[in-house]
Amino acid sequence: MRLYGVVGYKNAGKTGLMERLVTEITRRGFTVSTLKHAHHTFDVDQPGKDSFRHRNAGAQQVLLASATRWALMTELRGDAEPHLADLLARLDPVDLVLVEGYKRDAHPKIEAFRGVSGHPLIAPDDPTVRAVASDTGMTLDRPVFDLNDTKAIADFILTEVGL
Template sequence: MKLYGIVGWKNTGKTGLVERLVTEIVGRGLTVSTIKHAHHNVDIDQPGRDSYRHRAAGAQEVLLASGRRWALMHELRDAPEPPLAALLSRLSPVDLVLVEGYKRDDHPKVEAHRAAAARDLLAATDPTVRAVASDSALSGLSVPLFDLDDTGAIADFILREVGL
C-alpha cells in the first residue's frame, strides 16, 4: 500500500483537504483508506450501548458488526500507543492510505496551511513535507506550493509521488 500524509497545525484545513482528496482520488478509480491521529481521548462509542458496556467490563477488543459496516475497537489499557506501522498492518489492502496527523513520522506529507493560524511552517524544518497547500501566497519555499482548494492539483502531486 502507498502512504501519504496530510499534516499541519490545528485549524489549518487538514480534515477538509483529506475529505476532498478521498473524493477526488476515489473518483479516479483508486481505492483509498484513511488514518486520523487524535491527540485527545477519543471515544466512538456511547455510554450505555452494548459495545460500550463490553469495553467498560474489560474486553480488550470489541467488534461491532451490522449489515452496513463493522468497527473494531481496541482498548490500550495503559499500553503505549501503537506506532503508525502497526496500525497500517491492520488495514485491508488499498491503493493509497492518506494519513491525517502523525506529523513526526517519516512518511511523505503535504502540509495544510492557513495564514490565520499564524504558525510557522513545518516544511521549513521537516524534510518529509514535500509540498505546502495554503490559502495564501508564500515565498521562499523549497517545496511546491498549491492553493489549499486546488484538490485536483494536490491529488495529481500525491499520486505522482507514490507512483499511482
C-alpha cells in the same frame, strides 16, 4: 500499500483537505483508506449501548458488526500508543492510505497551512513535507498549492506515490 500524509497545526484545514482528497482520488477509480491521529481521548462508542457496556466491563477488544459495516475497538488499558507502522499493518490493502497527523513520522507529507492560524510552517524544517497547500501566497523550496485546488494536490500526491 502507498502512503501519503497530510499534516499541519490545528485549524490549518487538514480534515477538509483529507475529505476532498478522498473524494477526488476515489472518483478517479483508486481505493483509499484513511488513518487519523488524535491528540486527545476520543470515543467512537455511545454510553449505554451494548458495545460500550462490553468495553466498560473490561473487554480488551469489542467487535461490532452489522450488514453495513463492522468496527473493532481495542482498549490500550495503559499500554503504549501503537506506532503508525503497527496500525497500517491492520488495514486491508488499498491503492493509497492517506494519513492525517503523525507529522513526526518519516512518510511523505503535504502540509496544510492557513495564514491566519498564527502557527509557523512545518515544511522549512522537515524534508518529509514535500509540498504545502496554503490559503496564502508564499515561495518555498518545494511546491506550493492553493489549499482549495484539490485536483492539483491530488495530481501531485498520485504522481509522488506512482499512481
